[in-house]
Amino acid sequence: MIEYLSGRLLSSKPFHAVVVCGGVGYGVEIPLSVTELLPRVGSDVELYIHMHVQEDAIRLYGFLSEKDREMFDLIISVSGVGPRTAIMILSEMKSSELANAIVTEDLQKISKVKGIGRKTAEKMIVELREKMVKFLRVIPAASMSKNDSAAAASDSPDAVDDGTKPVATSQIADAIDALVALDCKYAVAEKSVVKAAKELGSDATLDALIRLALRYR
Incomplete structure:
Protein backbone atom coordinates (compact mmCIF):
# COMPACT_ATOMS: atom_id res chain seq x y z
CA MET A 1 0.00 0.00 0.00
CA ILE A 2 1.49 3.34 -1.07
CA GLU A 3 0.76 6.09 1.46
CA TYR A 4 3.52 8.61 0.84
CA LEU A 5 5.79 9.70 -2.02
CA SER A 6 8.94 11.79 -1.75
CA GLY A 7 10.89 12.49 -4.90
CA ARG A 8 11.42 14.79 -7.89
CA LEU A 9 8.53 16.43 -9.68
CA LEU A 10 8.82 15.31 -13.31
CA SER A 11 5.71 17.05 -14.64
CA SER A 12 2.48 18.65 -13.52
CA LYS A 13 -0.74 19.80 -15.11
CA PRO A 14 -4.26 20.38 -13.79
CA PHE A 15 -5.40 17.32 -11.82
CA HIS A 16 -2.23 15.32 -12.51
CA ALA A 17 1.43 15.13 -11.52
CA VAL A 18 4.28 12.68 -12.04
CA VAL A 19 6.73 12.15 -9.18
CA VAL A 20 9.97 10.22 -9.72
CA CYS A 21 11.02 8.07 -6.76
CA GLY A 22 13.93 5.65 -7.06
CA GLY A 23 13.91 5.84 -10.85
CA VAL A 24 10.17 5.10 -11.11
CA GLY A 25 7.64 7.72 -12.19
CA TYR A 26 4.36 7.62 -10.29
CA GLY A 27 1.31 9.24 -11.87
CA VAL A 28 -0.78 10.93 -9.19
CA GLU A 29 -4.21 12.52 -9.51
CA ILE A 30 -4.43 15.74 -7.51
CA PRO A 31 -6.93 18.55 -6.81
CA LEU A 32 -6.42 21.86 -8.60
CA SER A 33 -5.54 23.38 -5.24
CA VAL A 34 -2.53 21.06 -5.08
CA THR A 35 -1.53 21.79 -8.68
CA GLU A 36 -1.34 25.50 -7.86
CA LEU A 37 0.94 24.89 -4.85
CA LEU A 38 3.39 22.42 -6.37
CA PRO A 39 7.02 23.54 -6.74
CA ARG A 40 8.73 23.95 -10.10
CA VAL A 41 9.28 20.89 -12.25
CA GLY A 42 12.57 19.31 -11.20
CA SER A 43 12.15 20.28 -7.56
CA ASP A 44 11.71 17.91 -4.65
CA VAL A 45 8.12 17.26 -3.65
CA GLU A 46 6.27 15.27 -1.00
CA LEU A 47 2.73 13.95 -1.38
CA TYR A 48 0.49 12.04 1.00
CA ILE A 49 -1.15 9.29 -1.01
CA HIS A 50 -4.47 7.50 -1.09
CA MET A 51 -4.16 4.36 -3.20
CA HIS A 52 -7.47 3.38 -4.76
CA VAL A 53 -7.64 -0.19 -6.05
CA GLN A 54 -10.23 -1.14 -8.67
CA GLU A 55 -10.70 -4.29 -10.71
CA ASP A 56 -9.13 -2.75 -13.80
CA ALA A 57 -6.82 -0.10 -12.37
CA ILE A 58 -4.82 1.18 -9.41
CA ARG A 59 -4.95 4.95 -9.01
CA LEU A 60 -2.98 7.23 -6.73
CA TYR A 61 -4.49 10.42 -5.31
CA GLY A 62 -2.08 12.92 -3.79
CA PHE A 63 -2.29 15.71 -1.21
CA LEU A 64 0.13 18.13 0.40
CA SER A 65 -0.97 17.34 3.97
CA GLU A 66 -2.24 14.39 5.95
CA LYS A 67 -5.32 16.41 6.92
CA ASP A 68 -6.33 16.88 3.28
CA ARG A 69 -5.86 13.17 2.66
CA GLU A 70 -8.00 12.44 5.70
CA MET A 71 -10.70 14.74 4.32
CA PHE A 72 -10.53 12.91 0.99
CA ASP A 73 -10.99 9.59 2.82
CA LEU A 74 -14.00 10.98 4.66
CA ILE A 75 -15.61 12.26 1.47
CA ILE A 76 -15.32 8.96 -0.38
CA SER A 77 -16.77 7.14 2.64
CA VAL A 78 -20.13 8.70 1.71
CA SER A 79 -22.21 6.24 -0.31
CA GLY A 80 -22.30 7.20 -3.97
CA VAL A 81 -19.35 9.62 -3.81
CA GLY A 82 -16.24 8.43 -5.65
CA PRO A 83 -12.62 9.59 -5.74
CA ARG A 84 -12.99 11.85 -8.77
CA THR A 85 -15.93 13.66 -7.21
CA ALA A 86 -13.89 14.06 -4.03
CA ILE A 87 -11.04 15.55 -6.08
CA MET A 88 -13.47 18.05 -7.62
CA ILE A 89 -14.77 19.02 -4.19
CA LEU A 90 -11.27 19.61 -2.82
CA SER A 91 -10.39 21.57 -5.96
CA GLU A 92 -13.08 24.10 -5.12
CA GLU A 97 -14.26 25.23 4.38
CA LEU A 98 -15.94 21.92 3.59
CA ALA A 99 -15.93 20.88 7.24
CA ASN A 100 -17.47 24.24 8.15
CA ALA A 101 -20.17 23.87 5.47
CA ILE A 102 -21.08 20.37 6.63
CA VAL A 103 -21.16 21.24 10.33
CA THR A 104 -23.36 24.28 9.66
CA GLU A 105 -25.49 22.32 7.15
CA ASP A 106 -24.79 24.80 4.35
CA LEU A 107 -26.51 22.90 1.54
CA GLN A 108 -26.20 25.74 -0.92
CA LYS A 109 -22.43 26.00 -0.60
CA ILE A 110 -21.84 22.26 -0.89
CA SER A 111 -24.21 21.75 -3.82
CA LYS A 112 -22.47 24.49 -5.84
CA VAL A 113 -19.52 22.14 -6.41
CA LYS A 114 -19.55 20.58 -9.87
CA GLY A 115 -21.00 17.08 -9.71
CA ILE A 116 -22.65 17.60 -6.32
CA GLY A 117 -26.41 17.99 -6.37
CA ARG A 118 -28.69 18.75 -3.47
CA LYS A 119 -29.33 15.08 -2.66
CA THR A 120 -25.63 14.28 -2.50
CA ALA A 121 -25.00 17.37 -0.38
CA GLU A 122 -27.73 16.28 2.03
CA LYS A 123 -26.24 12.80 2.20
CA MET A 124 -22.79 14.24 2.96
CA ILE A 125 -24.20 16.30 5.81
CA VAL A 126 -26.07 13.36 7.33
CA GLU A 127 -23.16 10.92 7.05
CA LEU A 128 -20.26 13.27 7.86
CA ARG A 129 -21.51 15.90 10.31
CA GLU A 130 -20.34 14.13 13.47
CA LYS A 131 -17.07 13.11 11.81
CA MET A 132 -16.43 16.71 10.76
CA VAL A 133 -16.80 17.92 14.34
CA LYS A 134 -14.05 15.47 15.31
CA PHE A 135 -12.03 16.51 12.25
CA LEU A 136 -12.15 20.14 13.34
CA ARG A 137 -11.21 19.26 16.91
CA VAL A 138 -7.91 17.67 15.89
CA ILE A 139 -6.77 20.53 13.64
CA PRO A 140 -4.11 22.36 15.69
CA ALA A 141 -5.25 25.76 16.94
CA ALA A 142 -3.43 28.62 15.26
CA SER A 143 -2.63 30.70 18.30
CA MET A 144 -3.17 28.96 21.64
CA SER A 145 -3.03 25.63 23.37
CA LYS A 146 -6.20 24.03 24.74
CA ASN A 147 -5.25 24.99 28.30
CA ASP A 148 -4.72 28.60 27.25
CA SER A 149 -8.05 28.56 25.41
CA ALA A 150 -9.91 27.25 28.44
CA ALA A 151 -8.37 29.83 30.71
CA ALA A 152 -9.11 32.66 28.31
CA ALA A 153 -12.69 31.52 27.86
CA SER A 154 -13.31 31.41 31.60
CA ASP A 155 -11.77 34.88 32.00
CA SER A 156 -13.80 36.42 29.17
CA PRO A 157 -15.78 39.52 30.13
CA ASP A 158 -18.80 37.98 28.42
CA ALA A 159 -18.67 34.92 30.68
CA VAL A 160 -20.78 36.43 33.42
CA ASP A 161 -22.93 34.49 35.85
CA ASP A 162 -26.52 34.74 34.66
CA GLY A 163 -27.84 31.95 36.87
CA THR A 164 -27.47 29.14 34.33
CA LYS A 165 -25.05 26.26 34.75
CA PRO A 166 -22.10 26.95 32.43
CA VAL A 167 -20.81 24.71 29.69
CA ALA A 168 -17.64 22.84 30.70
CA THR A 169 -14.51 24.87 29.96
CA SER A 170 -13.06 21.91 28.05
CA GLN A 171 -16.01 22.08 25.66
CA ILE A 172 -15.53 25.82 25.26
CA ALA A 173 -11.82 25.33 24.60
CA ASP A 174 -12.49 22.66 21.98
CA ALA A 175 -15.05 24.86 20.25
CA ILE A 176 -12.69 27.85 20.22
CA ASP A 177 -9.93 25.67 18.78
CA ALA A 178 -12.29 24.51 16.03
CA LEU A 179 -13.19 28.07 15.02
CA VAL A 180 -9.55 29.17 15.08
CA ALA A 181 -8.75 26.23 12.80
CA LEU A 182 -11.31 27.68 10.38
CA ASP A 183 -9.22 30.87 10.13
CA CYS A 184 -11.37 32.74 12.64
CA LYS A 185 -9.43 35.25 14.76
CA TYR A 186 -9.04 34.06 18.33
CA ALA A 187 -10.85 37.01 19.90
CA VAL A 188 -13.82 36.56 17.56
CA ALA A 189 -13.86 32.79 18.12
CA GLU A 190 -13.79 33.23 21.89
CA LYS A 191 -16.60 35.78 21.91
CA SER A 192 -18.77 33.68 19.57
CA VAL A 193 -18.28 30.48 21.56
CA VAL A 194 -18.96 32.13 24.91
CA LYS A 195 -22.14 33.69 23.52
CA ALA A 196 -23.26 30.32 22.13
CA ALA A 197 -22.45 28.59 25.42
CA LYS A 198 -24.54 31.07 27.39
CA GLU A 199 -27.48 30.53 25.06
CA LEU A 200 -27.29 26.73 24.97
CA GLY A 201 -26.54 26.10 28.64
CA SER A 202 -24.91 23.10 30.30
CA ASP A 203 -26.65 20.52 28.11
CA ALA A 204 -24.92 21.79 24.97
CA THR A 205 -23.04 19.24 22.89
CA LEU A 206 -19.78 20.24 21.24
CA ASP A 207 -21.46 19.85 17.84
CA ALA A 208 -24.24 22.28 18.77
CA LEU A 209 -21.79 24.69 20.38
CA ILE A 210 -19.61 24.89 17.27
CA ARG A 211 -22.56 25.21 14.90
CA LEU A 212 -24.14 28.06 16.85
CA ALA A 213 -20.82 29.82 17.40
CA LEU A 214 -20.15 29.74 13.65
CA ARG A 215 -23.37 31.68 13.11
CA TYR A 216 -22.25 34.35 15.57
CA ARG A 217 -18.89 34.97 13.86
Whole structure:
Protein backbone atom coordinates (compact mmCIF):
# COMPACT_ATOMS: atom_id res chain seq x y z
CA MET A 1 0.00 0.00 0.00
CA ILE A 2 1.49 3.34 -1.07
CA GLU A 3 0.76 6.09 1.46
CA TYR A 4 3.52 8.61 0.84
CA LEU A 5 5.79 9.70 -2.02
CA SER A 6 8.94 11.79 -1.75
CA GLY A 7 10.89 12.49 -4.90
CA ARG A 8 11.42 14.79 -7.89
CA LEU A 9 8.53 16.43 -9.68
CA LEU A 10 8.82 15.31 -13.31
CA SER A 11 5.71 17.05 -14.64
CA SER A 12 2.48 18.65 -13.52
CA LYS A 13 -0.74 19.80 -15.11
CA PRO A 14 -4.26 20.38 -13.79
CA PHE A 15 -5.40 17.32 -11.82
CA HIS A 16 -2.23 15.32 -12.51
CA ALA A 17 1.43 15.13 -11.52
CA VAL A 18 4.28 12.68 -12.04
CA VAL A 19 6.73 12.15 -9.18
CA VAL A 20 9.97 10.22 -9.72
CA CYS A 21 11.02 8.07 -6.76
CA GLY A 22 13.93 5.65 -7.06
CA GLY A 23 13.91 5.84 -10.85
CA VAL A 24 10.17 5.10 -11.11
CA GLY A 25 7.64 7.72 -12.19
CA TYR A 26 4.36 7.62 -10.29
CA GLY A 27 1.31 9.24 -11.87
CA VAL A 28 -0.78 10.93 -9.19
CA GLU A 29 -4.21 12.52 -9.51
CA ILE A 30 -4.43 15.74 -7.51
CA PRO A 31 -6.93 18.55 -6.81
CA LEU A 32 -6.42 21.86 -8.60
CA SER A 33 -5.54 23.38 -5.24
CA VAL A 34 -2.53 21.06 -5.08
CA THR A 35 -1.53 21.79 -8.68
CA GLU A 36 -1.34 25.50 -7.86
CA LEU A 37 0.94 24.89 -4.85
CA LEU A 38 3.39 22.42 -6.37
CA PRO A 39 7.02 23.54 -6.74
CA ARG A 40 8.73 23.95 -10.10
CA VAL A 41 9.28 20.89 -12.25
CA GLY A 42 12.57 19.31 -11.20
CA SER A 43 12.15 20.28 -7.56
CA ASP A 44 11.71 17.91 -4.65
CA VAL A 45 8.12 17.26 -3.65
CA GLU A 46 6.27 15.27 -1.00
CA LEU A 47 2.73 13.95 -1.38
CA TYR A 48 0.49 12.04 1.00
CA ILE A 49 -1.15 9.29 -1.01
CA HIS A 50 -4.47 7.50 -1.09
CA MET A 51 -4.16 4.36 -3.20
CA HIS A 52 -7.47 3.38 -4.76
CA VAL A 53 -7.64 -0.19 -6.05
CA GLN A 54 -10.23 -1.14 -8.67
CA GLU A 55 -10.70 -4.29 -10.71
CA ASP A 56 -9.13 -2.75 -13.80
CA ALA A 57 -6.82 -0.10 -12.37
CA ILE A 58 -4.82 1.18 -9.41
CA ARG A 59 -4.95 4.95 -9.01
CA LEU A 60 -2.98 7.23 -6.73
CA TYR A 61 -4.49 10.42 -5.31
CA GLY A 62 -2.08 12.92 -3.79
CA PHE A 63 -2.29 15.71 -1.21
CA LEU A 64 0.13 18.13 0.40
CA SER A 65 -0.97 17.34 3.97
CA GLU A 66 -2.24 14.39 5.95
CA LYS A 67 -5.32 16.41 6.92
CA ASP A 68 -6.33 16.88 3.28
CA ARG A 69 -5.86 13.17 2.66
CA GLU A 70 -8.00 12.44 5.70
CA MET A 71 -10.70 14.74 4.32
CA PHE A 72 -10.53 12.91 0.99
CA ASP A 73 -10.99 9.59 2.82
CA LEU A 74 -14.00 10.98 4.66
CA ILE A 75 -15.61 12.26 1.47
CA ILE A 76 -15.32 8.96 -0.38
CA SER A 77 -16.77 7.14 2.64
CA VAL A 78 -20.13 8.70 1.71
CA SER A 79 -22.21 6.24 -0.31
CA GLY A 80 -22.30 7.20 -3.97
CA VAL A 81 -19.35 9.62 -3.81
CA GLY A 82 -16.24 8.43 -5.65
CA PRO A 83 -12.62 9.59 -5.74
CA ARG A 84 -12.99 11.85 -8.77
CA THR A 85 -15.93 13.66 -7.21
CA ALA A 86 -13.89 14.06 -4.03
CA ILE A 87 -11.04 15.55 -6.08
CA MET A 88 -13.47 18.05 -7.62
CA ILE A 89 -14.77 19.02 -4.19
CA LEU A 90 -11.27 19.61 -2.82
CA SER A 91 -10.39 21.57 -5.96
CA GLU A 92 -13.08 24.10 -5.12
CA MET A 93 -13.09 24.07 -1.32
CA LYS A 94 -10.42 23.87 1.36
CA SER A 95 -10.81 21.04 3.85
CA SER A 96 -11.65 23.53 6.60
CA GLU A 97 -14.26 25.23 4.38
CA LEU A 98 -15.94 21.92 3.59
CA ALA A 99 -15.93 20.88 7.24
CA ASN A 100 -17.47 24.24 8.15
CA ALA A 101 -20.17 23.87 5.47
CA ILE A 102 -21.08 20.37 6.63
CA VAL A 103 -21.16 21.24 10.33
CA THR A 104 -23.36 24.28 9.66
CA GLU A 105 -25.49 22.32 7.15
CA ASP A 106 -24.79 24.80 4.35
CA LEU A 107 -26.51 22.90 1.54
CA GLN A 108 -26.20 25.74 -0.92
CA LYS A 109 -22.43 26.00 -0.60
CA ILE A 110 -21.84 22.26 -0.89
CA SER A 111 -24.21 21.75 -3.82
CA LYS A 112 -22.47 24.49 -5.84
CA VAL A 113 -19.52 22.14 -6.41
CA LYS A 114 -19.55 20.58 -9.87
CA GLY A 115 -21.00 17.08 -9.71
CA ILE A 116 -22.65 17.60 -6.32
CA GLY A 117 -26.41 17.99 -6.37
CA ARG A 118 -28.69 18.75 -3.47
CA LYS A 119 -29.33 15.08 -2.66
CA THR A 120 -25.63 14.28 -2.50
CA ALA A 121 -25.00 17.37 -0.38
CA GLU A 122 -27.73 16.28 2.03
CA LYS A 123 -26.24 12.80 2.20
CA MET A 124 -22.79 14.24 2.96
CA ILE A 125 -24.20 16.30 5.81
CA VAL A 126 -26.07 13.36 7.33
CA GLU A 127 -23.16 10.92 7.05
CA LEU A 128 -20.26 13.27 7.86
CA ARG A 129 -21.51 15.90 10.31
CA GLU A 130 -20.34 14.13 13.47
CA LYS A 131 -17.07 13.11 11.81
CA MET A 132 -16.43 16.71 10.76
CA VAL A 133 -16.80 17.92 14.34
CA LYS A 134 -14.05 15.47 15.31
CA PHE A 135 -12.03 16.51 12.25
CA LEU A 136 -12.15 20.14 13.34
CA ARG A 137 -11.21 19.26 16.91
CA VAL A 138 -7.91 17.67 15.89
CA ILE A 139 -6.77 20.53 13.64
CA PRO A 140 -4.11 22.36 15.69
CA ALA A 141 -5.25 25.76 16.94
CA ALA A 142 -3.43 28.62 15.26
CA SER A 143 -2.63 30.70 18.30
CA MET A 144 -3.17 28.96 21.64
CA SER A 145 -3.03 25.63 23.37
CA LYS A 146 -6.20 24.03 24.74
CA ASN A 147 -5.25 24.99 28.30
CA ASP A 148 -4.72 28.60 27.25
CA SER A 149 -8.05 28.56 25.41
CA ALA A 150 -9.91 27.25 28.44
CA ALA A 151 -8.37 29.83 30.71
CA ALA A 152 -9.11 32.66 28.31
CA ALA A 153 -12.69 31.52 27.86
CA SER A 154 -13.31 31.41 31.60
CA ASP A 155 -11.77 34.88 32.00
CA SER A 156 -13.80 36.42 29.17
CA PRO A 157 -15.78 39.52 30.13
CA ASP A 158 -18.80 37.98 28.42
CA ALA A 159 -18.67 34.92 30.68
CA VAL A 160 -20.78 36.43 33.42
CA ASP A 161 -22.93 34.49 35.85
CA ASP A 162 -26.52 34.74 34.66
CA GLY A 163 -27.84 31.95 36.87
CA THR A 164 -27.47 29.14 34.33
CA LYS A 165 -25.05 26.26 34.75
CA PRO A 166 -22.10 26.95 32.43
CA VAL A 167 -20.81 24.71 29.69
CA ALA A 168 -17.64 22.84 30.70
CA THR A 169 -14.51 24.87 29.96
CA SER A 170 -13.06 21.91 28.05
CA GLN A 171 -16.01 22.08 25.66
CA ILE A 172 -15.53 25.82 25.26
CA ALA A 173 -11.82 25.33 24.60
CA ASP A 174 -12.49 22.66 21.98
CA ALA A 175 -15.05 24.86 20.25
CA ILE A 176 -12.69 27.85 20.22
CA ASP A 177 -9.93 25.67 18.78
CA ALA A 178 -12.29 24.51 16.03
CA LEU A 179 -13.19 28.07 15.02
CA VAL A 180 -9.55 29.17 15.08
CA ALA A 181 -8.75 26.23 12.80
CA LEU A 182 -11.31 27.68 10.38
CA ASP A 183 -9.22 30.87 10.13
CA CYS A 184 -11.37 32.74 12.64
CA LYS A 185 -9.43 35.25 14.76
CA TYR A 186 -9.04 34.06 18.33
CA ALA A 187 -10.85 37.01 19.90
CA VAL A 188 -13.82 36.56 17.56
CA ALA A 189 -13.86 32.79 18.12
CA GLU A 190 -13.79 33.23 21.89
CA LYS A 191 -16.60 35.78 21.91
CA SER A 192 -18.77 33.68 19.57
CA VAL A 193 -18.28 30.48 21.56
CA VAL A 194 -18.96 32.13 24.91
CA LYS A 195 -22.14 33.69 23.52
CA ALA A 196 -23.26 30.32 22.13
CA ALA A 197 -22.45 28.59 25.42
CA LYS A 198 -24.54 31.07 27.39
CA GLU A 199 -27.48 30.53 25.06
CA LEU A 200 -27.29 26.73 24.97
CA GLY A 201 -26.54 26.10 28.64
CA SER A 202 -24.91 23.10 30.30
CA ASP A 203 -26.65 20.52 28.11
CA ALA A 204 -24.92 21.79 24.97
CA THR A 205 -23.04 19.24 22.89
CA LEU A 206 -19.78 20.24 21.24
CA ASP A 207 -21.46 19.85 17.84
CA ALA A 208 -24.24 22.28 18.77
CA LEU A 209 -21.79 24.69 20.38
CA ILE A 210 -19.61 24.89 17.27
CA ARG A 211 -22.56 25.21 14.90
CA LEU A 212 -24.14 28.06 16.85
CA ALA A 213 -20.82 29.82 17.40
CA LEU A 214 -20.15 29.74 13.65
CA ARG A 215 -23.37 31.68 13.11
CA TYR A 216 -22.25 34.35 15.57
CA ARG A 217 -18.89 34.97 13.86
